[in-house]
Each structure stands twice: as C-alpha cells, then as structure tokens.
Amino acid sequence: MWAAAAELDKELDVSVNLAPATPLAKLTVGQSARVREIRMPSATHGHGEQLVLRLLEIGFVPEEVIRVMAVGPGGSEPLAVRVGGTMFALRRHEAEHVLVDVLDPNS
Amino acid sequence: MLEQLVVALIVLIAAAYSAWHICPASVRLSLVKRLQKRCQNSAVGPFMPTIARAAAVPNGACAGCAASGRCPATRAAMARANEI
Amino acid sequence: MTAATSTVDAPRRVALLGNPNCGKTALFNLLTGSRQKVANYAGVTVERKEGRVLSPAGHSYRVLDLPGAYSLNADSADEAVTRDVLLGRLEDEDRPELLVCVTDATNLRLNLRLVLEVRQLGIPMVLALNMSDLAARRGIKVDTEKLSKLLGVPVVNTVGVQRNGAEALLATLDQMDLAALAERAPAWETPSLEDVTRTHRRVRRILAEVLDAPDTDSRYDEKIDRVIMHPVFGLLILAVVLLLMFQAVFSWAAVPMGVIEAGTGWLGEWVSGLMSDGPLRSLLVDGIIAGVGSVLIFLPQIVILFAFILALEDSGYLPRAAFLLDRFMGKVGLSGRSFIPLLSSFACAIPGIMATRVISNSRDRLTTIMIAPLMTCSARLPVYALLIGAFIPQQTVAGLFNLQGLVLFGLYVFGIVSAMFVAWVMQRLGGSLAHHPLMMELPTWRLPNLRNLLLGLYERVKIFMRRVGGIILAMMIVLWALSTYPAAPIGATGPAIDYSYAGMIGHFIQPLFAPLGFSWEICVALVPGMAAREVAVGALATVYAVSGGADEAAELGSLVAQQWSLATALALMVWYVFAPQCLPTLAVIKRETQTWRYPLLAAGYLFGMAWFAAMVTYQLAVALGAG
Numbered sequence A: 001m002w003a004a005a006a007e008l009d010k011e012l013d014v015s016v017n018l019a020p021a022t023p024l025a026k027l028t029v030g031q032s033a034r035v036r037e038i039r040m041p042s043a044t045h046g047h048g049e050q051l052v053l054r055l056l057e058i059g060f061v062p063e064e065v066i067r068v069m070a071v072g073p074g075g076s077e078p079l080a081v082r083v084g085g086t087m088f089a090l091r092r093h094e095a096e097h098v099l100v101d102v103l104d105p106n107s
Numbered sequence B: 001m002l003e004q005l006v007v008a009l010i011v012l013i014a015a016a017y018s019a020w021h022i023c024p025a026s027v028r029l030s031l032v033k034r035l036q037k038r039c040q041n042s043a044v045g046p047f048m049p050t051i052a053r054a055a056a057v058p059n060g061a062c063a064g065c066a067a068s069g070r071c072p073a074t075r076a077a078m079a080r081a082n083e084i
Numbered sequence C: 001m002t003a004a005t006s007t008v009d010a011p012r013r014v015a016l017l018g019n020p021n022c023g024k025t026a027l028f029n030l031l032t033g034s035r036q037k038v039a040n041y042a043g044v045t046v047e048r049k050e051g052r053v054l055s056p057a058g059h060s061y062r063v064l065d066l067p068g069a070y071s072l073n074a075d076s077a078d079e080a081v082t083r084d085v086l087l088g089r090l091e092d093e094d095r096p097e098l099l100v101c102v103t104d105a106t107n108l109r110l111n112l113r114l115v116l117e118v119r120q121l122g123i124p125m126v127l128a129l130n131m132s133d134l135a136a137r138r139g140i141k142v143d144t145e146k147l148s149k150l151l152g153v154p155v156v157n158t159v160g161v162q163r164n165g166a167e168a169l170l171a172t173l174d175q176m177d178l179a180a181l182a183e184r185a186p187a188w189e190t191p192s193l194e195d196v197t198r199t200h201r202r203v204r205r206i207l208a209e210v211l212d213a214p215d216t217d218s219r220y221d222e223k224i225d226r227v228i229m230h231p232v233f234g235l236l237i238l239a240v241v242l243l244l245m246f247q248a249v250f251s252w253a254a255v256p257m258g259v260i261e262a263g264t265g266w267l268g269e270w271v272s273g274l275m276s277d278g279p280l281r282s283l284l285v286d287g288i289i290a291g292v293g294s295v296l297i298f299l300p301q302i303v304i305l306f307a308f309i310l311a312l313e314d315s316g317y318l319p320r321a322a323f324l325l326d327r328f329m330g331k332v333g334l335s336g337r338s339f340i341p342l343l344s345s346f347a348c349a350i351p352g353i354m355a356t357r358v359i360s361n362s363r364d365r366l367t368t369i370m371i372a373p374l375m376t377c378s379a380r381l382p383v384y385a386l387l388i389g390a391f392i393p394q395q396t397v398a399g400l401f402n403l404q405g406l407v408l409f410g411l412y413v414f415g416i417v418s419a420m421f422v423a424w425v426m427q428r429l430g431g432s433l434a435h436h437p438l439m440m441e442l443p444t445w446r447l448p449n450l451r452n453l454l455l456g457l458y459e460r461v462k463i464f465m466r467r468v469g470g471i472i473l474a475m476m477i478v479l480w481a482l483s484t485y486p487a488a489p490i491g492a493t494g495p496a497i498d499y500s501y502a503g504m505i506g507h508f509i510q511p512l513f514a515p516l517g518f519s520w521e522i523c524v525a526l527v528p529g530m531a532a533r534e535v536a537v538g539a540l541a542t543v544y545a546v547s548g549g550a551d552e553a554a555e556l557g558s559l560v561a562q563q564w565s566l567a568t569a570l571a572l573m574v575w576y577v578f579a580p581q582c583l584p585t586l587a588v589i590k591r592e593t594q595t596w597r598y599p600l601l602a603a604g605y606l607f608g609m610a611w612f613a614a615m616v617t618y619q620l621a622v623a624l625g626a627g
Helices: A002-011 A048-057 B002-022 B025-039 B045-056 B072-083 C024-032 C077-087 C108-119 C132-137 C144-151 C167-175 C193-210 C215-228 C233-251 C254-274 C279-296 C299-315 C317-331 C336-344 C349-358 C362-374 C380-391 C403-430 C450-484 C501-516 C520-526 C533-548 C556-563 C566-578 C583-593 C597-623
Strands: A032-038 A065-071 A079-083 A086-090 A098-102 C012-018 C036-040 C047-054 C060-065 C098-104 C125-130 C155-157 C440-442
Touching: A032 A048, A048 C193, A065 C215, A086 C317, B002 C279, B002 C450, B025 B045, B045 B072, C012 C024, C012 C077, C012 C108, C024 C047, C024 C060, C024 C125, C077 C349, C098 C108, C098 C167, C108 C125, C108 C144, C108 C193, C125 C132, C125 C144, C125 C167, C144 C155, C144 C193, C155 C167, C215 C233, C215 C317, C233 C299, C233 C317, C233 C380, C233 C403, C254 C279, C254 C299, C279 C450, C279 C533, C299 C317, C299 C450, C317 C403, C317 C440, C349 C362, C349 C583, C362 C403, C362 C583, C362 C597, C380 C403, C380 C533, C380 C556, C380 C566, C403 C566, C403 C597, C450 C501, C450 C533, C501 C520, C501 C597, C520 C533, C533 C556, C566 C597, C583 C597
Parallel strands: C012 C060, C012 C098, C098 C125, C125 C155
Antiparallel strands: A032 A065, A032 A098, A065 A079, A079 A086, A086 C440, C036 C047, C047 C060
C-alpha cells in the first residue's frame, strides 16, 4: 500500500533521507520536523487502522512540517504539536505512529 | 375565616403545582393517557392534546437545567405527548 | 416567520458542515437566532439542531447544524451522524438539498480537506470562509474567485459573530440551483491511507495558489501558549484563574447582594406593616418573602460564575487546561477529554454528562458520567455561599485573597479530588484500558464574544428566575404550611414549630443524621432540596422564619451563625460536596447509559460518601474543639 505513497513522493522530487526516522514522541519542545511517514501499528492497540487514518486526516501527512509546542507536566505526555494551521494534543502512543525527520533549526 | 380560606387555597394550589412538577414527565403522561380514555367525549376532550404537551414539558426539577431542550428524555416525552 | 413568507416554494433544506472549532455554531445562531429547535436524532443520543431563516430575497430555509466532524470516516457517534445524514442513511432524515461547508479562514490547511472529501458526494455546495474578520486582522488573504474556480463551488466570506456576517452567504444560497438528488448517495467506503494523503496534497496545491498568509500570523498565539501551556507556570496560571473566579464570586457580588437583601427585608417589613397578624401574613412574610428572597439573593453570584465559565469556554482556554491536567486524569484512568465535560458540570451536571458523547472510549465515558455529579454544580453555590458567609470570617490572606473565596475554592477542589478518587476506584474495579485516546484539538485563541456572552448570561438568568418563580416558590409555600400546621396545642412548652408536620418529619429523620451534627431543621431542608438544591437554602430560611416569629426574613446568615456550631457547618458543607442532589441528574445518567444500574449505583455511592465524609468531618471538628 505504501508503494503508491512512495510514488507520490517521487512525483514531488523529494530527496529521500536515508537516516532512520524519529518517532514524533521522541521530539522535545521547540523542535520542528517534517513528517516522513505514518507507521502502521503493530497490532497491539486494537484501534490501529482507525487511529492512523485519523492522524492523516488531521494533517500528519508526509511532507508536512510540524512543531512540538509543549509537553504536559511530567515531561512525556501529552504532546502539543502544531500541524498545518492548528495544534493537536497527542498521547505518546498516538505520536509513536508518526515518523519524522528532525529539521535543523539553522537550515 | 376568609383569611384561612385564602391561605388554604394558596397552599393547595402550591401543593398541586409542586406535585405536578416533581413527577417525572413519563408518569405525568401515563396519567394524562388514562384520563384521556375516560374524558374522550366530555367537555375536556378537545383540550387533551394541549394538556399532554404541557405534561411533557420538562419542568420542575428539570426547569433550571441548562440542557433543557437538548435532553433525550424531553424528546421522548414530546414524542409520546404528540401521540395523544 | 413573518406573514410575508413566500408561499410559492417549499423551504429549502440546507445543512451546515465543518470541523469542530470553525465557528459553525456561532454562524448557525446568527442565521437562525431564536428560531431554533433542538431535539435528538432517532435512536442515538446525538443532538439535532435545526432552525429557520428567511433570506433577504424571501426564500425560506431549514438549516440543519450537523455535528462537527473532522472526516466522513467517523470516529464517534457525533461524526457518525454527520456522515449518515449526508449519505442519506438515516431513516427519518432526508438528505440536505444544499450544503454549506464552514471553514475557519485562519485554518484552511486542516479544514479544506473535509471540503474536498464531501465534494464527492454531489450535493450542491457553498464554501463559507468563516472568521474572515480574524483572518483579515492577521493579514491572511484568500483569493476567493480563484478558489471558487479551482473547487467548482461558490465561495463566500462570513463572520459568525457579526450582525450582518451571513448576508453574502444567504445571497449566494438564493442563487443556487437545487440539483436532483438521488435518494441515497453512491456507495461510500472508508478511504484508504493514500486517498487521504492524496487529498492533502491537493489541498496544499490549492492553497499554494490562493492563500497569502504571513508567516508570523501564529506568532502571538505561540507566545501565549508558551506560558499558558508551560508545565509549571501553566498549572500555576490555571490555579490562579480558578482562584480569581471564586474570589470574584464573593467580592464582586457583595454589593448587589446587599441591595437584594435590603430590598427583601424592606418588602417583608412593608407587608408586615400592611396586614394584621394572621396566617396570610405569615404565609407571605415567612413563607414567600423569606423563602424566595433567600434564594434570590444569590443571583449576582450565579451571574458572575457563569460569566467566567462562558468566557473561558469561548476563549479556547479549556482544551489547554485539559492538556495540563491530562496527566493527573490519566493517573486515575481518565483522559484529558473528560475534563471539559467535568468543567461544564461546574455549571450543571447534566450538560456535562451529555457532553461526554464526544468521548469515544466507552469506559472513559462511563467513568466521567459517574463522577460528573461530584463536580460542583452551580446550584450548590448558594448553600456554600451561605455557610461560608456565616462562618468564615472576611479576612484577607496574603494580602491578596479573601478567605471566603479560598474556602470556596477549597470545596471545589475537594469535589474534584474526590471525583478523581472515585475514578481511580472504578479503574481498579473495572480493570483499565491500556490506552486512553486523546487527539484533542487546541484551537487558536480568540477573544470571547461579548454578544454571545451576554446572550448566554441572559438565558441563564431567565432560567434561574423561572425556577425561583415556579417550583421554588411553590415548595416554599408548601413547606411553610408544613411548618405552621398543626399549630402547637395549648399549654405547649416547646417552640411551636416542633409540633408541626415539618417538625415531626425533621425529628423523625434526625437520628439518622445525629452523628453528622445535623439539627432537625437541616434534615427538613434536605428533603425538598432533592428536587432543587437551592430550595434547601429557602427551606432553612422559611423554617427559621416560622420558628423565629417576627424576625426579619433576610437574616438567615446570622441566624445560622448563632444556632449552629462550626462543626455542623463544616459537616453540612462536606455533605453537599458529595450528596446527589437533583433527581434529574440521575435520570439523565439513566438515559445516557440506557440502564438503571448506573444511576442507582451513582446515587448509592454518593449518598454513602456524603454521609460518611460528613460524619468524619463533624466528629473530627468536635474533637478539635469546634463543636
């Protein structure tokens, strides 16, 4: 299924990053990143496919630039992520599905 | 004497009103339904639908509720009232 | 509807569709005003809002406000209804003939995707760029003509919060042709991941051509959020906001309350002077004026409380508060999404319980429903305020806060903490779900709209006054009668009221509450308080007025201060934190959970906790010397 997405990637002439992608959950406050792909869940959550679809629908699509705006008290969750023109609060395990390439703030 | 009568009347009306209000709408509607069967051909008959709708309105305890109108109980009550 | 309605064509059915937080509701209210009817969709507990509007050209429209949805691929009952209405899958619901896709002009990136998705359904559509005033202020420019050409649908600017903000929309709707719609839409299936990705790319391409937005438009938002959502400062700010709210409820209301109290007192005296001693005068002064007056006096406090709640809701702060509290909620098995319904319960538990429909996880939802009654509802306020007013001195703490407001804050917090405790217990008993979904949108900050605020307050005041003039008045009269008759027999030694029905009931119940330190008058007041919490205060006022003879009606505060011990007052406050107080709350729980089990369970545990906690409080207070 992801072959088609890869085709679209090539359409837009994106240079493929060979470095391993970071899950969104691992980003810290203030970091910007570009979404690389949405990882299919490894069948533990039960609502996996629906979750992935919803993540896509709210804007976590490949190419999209996102930014972590805040993290909840306690340091790990929830994550407030700016995506598109709005902000969403995600759980750790929801953010685990999103693989990103961290953007260097100097670039 | 007159004074006591007036007071008694006021208290009676208040008691009836309170009883009517505290009753849940479904109980009120069953009452109205039973009444309707008896009063069908009397003078009160034509007024029954209006009474039924009044019985279904969420008042009394629900009156102060910010959700009145959006409550599923209200809709169900109104539906039943309209059948009468 | 005016008499000059065009009778030629039937009203056209138009539906409003859009993401949550795009201002759709404000637009709906603008269009339909008071001509709204709220009901439910058949078979589900989802709200159905329909209204009427007459366009300037004379066409009549039936406007249906569909529940906010991020996608036709539904994630909750609300979204399922939106999808089903559009696809014609609901039995009693015709497909709309026209569609208005409402979008937030400052957030097209997210909103346009749904528009593209829905366009495939073939219903004639208009795209409304709502909040266009906000967009203009931020320097966001949209080429509406080009957008219209690219999408193939008319595009209009709307401002949901301005009086004439929907004129262009109505004008455009008037010009639309109603296409012949099939009874059902073509079969629709869940889109695949690539479909969604492709739609997003299309949106990006479209926006690249029509959108001109300065990069800095979200800067000030970010600055505010950096503070408000800071893990430490954010929580502090939340505490301060709540504290401020409760302080204001006491300090700002003091003057208006004084006015009402003086007015009631004057009225009581005037009536007393007019009439000779007798049952009618007693009914009027001790029953009606005392009873109703003692509840009416709290109107300013209620207005202030609701003004704060409405402002907070409108501004976009609540989801951020939910974000901050999520971790603590999670510890007891709730998600941050439970917070908003819980905060609404500060106003009234019932809308809070119904708001849990947005919670898609059924276990979370059930837990939230079960603990919603513990969140203080605004009707508890008169009781707390009375007790605090009587027993807590008006001191200033730390030079900034007044003690009374602090105690009120304390009571609310106590309510929340106990709610969380109960949630924790439920989690232990029921086994917890491994993951509590969140995915909550944090909308942009906006200034609360004054007009909406005032409208909301006016509604609230109307409801309160209707209650006071209705059931509260009636019950005060009944209670007066119960307290006055039967009259004391000749040669009786105790106060007359002891021999009345109310006295009998009170003395009968009192042993049950003796460990709590409740006097029989309190017991009597608790009974009608089940129907309406405010009645408890009025009942106390009436009972004391009757037993006090010629005492002034409005001095309940000082009467209570004289007759009760501090321990009793504290115990009563604690009782009110827990006790389920209005039957309708339980009735709604039954409706929402479709069984009697949960409301009975809720009533049981709430009464139990109330009794136990009050008992402990009283015994402890007495032991510490406050008895």
